[in-house]
Amino acid sequence: MPDRLDDIYTSLKRGSQKYMVEIDMDGRIIGYSADALGLLGYTKAEMEELTVFDLVTDLELLMESFEKRPKAKQEYDITIIAKSGKKIPVKVNPEVILKNKEIDTIKCHFRLKS
Numbered sequence: 001m002p003d004r005l006d007d008i009y010t011s012l013k014r015g016s017q018k019y020m021v022e023i024d025m026d027g028r029i030i031g032y033s034a035d036a037l038g039l040l041g042y043t044k045a046e047m048e049e050l051t052v053f054d055l056v057t058d059l060e061l062l063m064e065s066f067e068k069r070p071k072a073k074q075e076y077d078i079t080i081i082a083k084s085g086k087k088i089p090v091k092v093n094p095e096v097i098l099k100n101k102e103i104d105t106i107k108c109h110f111r112l113k114s
Helices: 002-016 034-040 059-068
Strands: 019-024 029-032 076-081 087-099 102-112
Touching: 019 034, 029 034, 029 102
Parallel strands: none
Antiparallel strands: 019 029, 019 102, 076 087, 087 102
């Protein structure tokens, strides 16, 4: 039962985070929230041309941590880069989306670091 409650809490917490970017396994951005678009300063057309490699400065560190504990509920400190070049420190909660028991996409729910 505690695992189920933890899952519910995590879902509610993630649902309350207004910033979200979804990436496919090639790093392409395939979805995003309007708030994330506004924070980053890109147009929809520009965002659809970007990859996660364009947005995250410390992606290698994030992926290394994520690969070690992919099923653990983790929050990672990373820095994203806005269109203006401004570096924005955030906390990200990656949510793995499976399709046929394989990783299909990753939804990255994030919030500004306080």
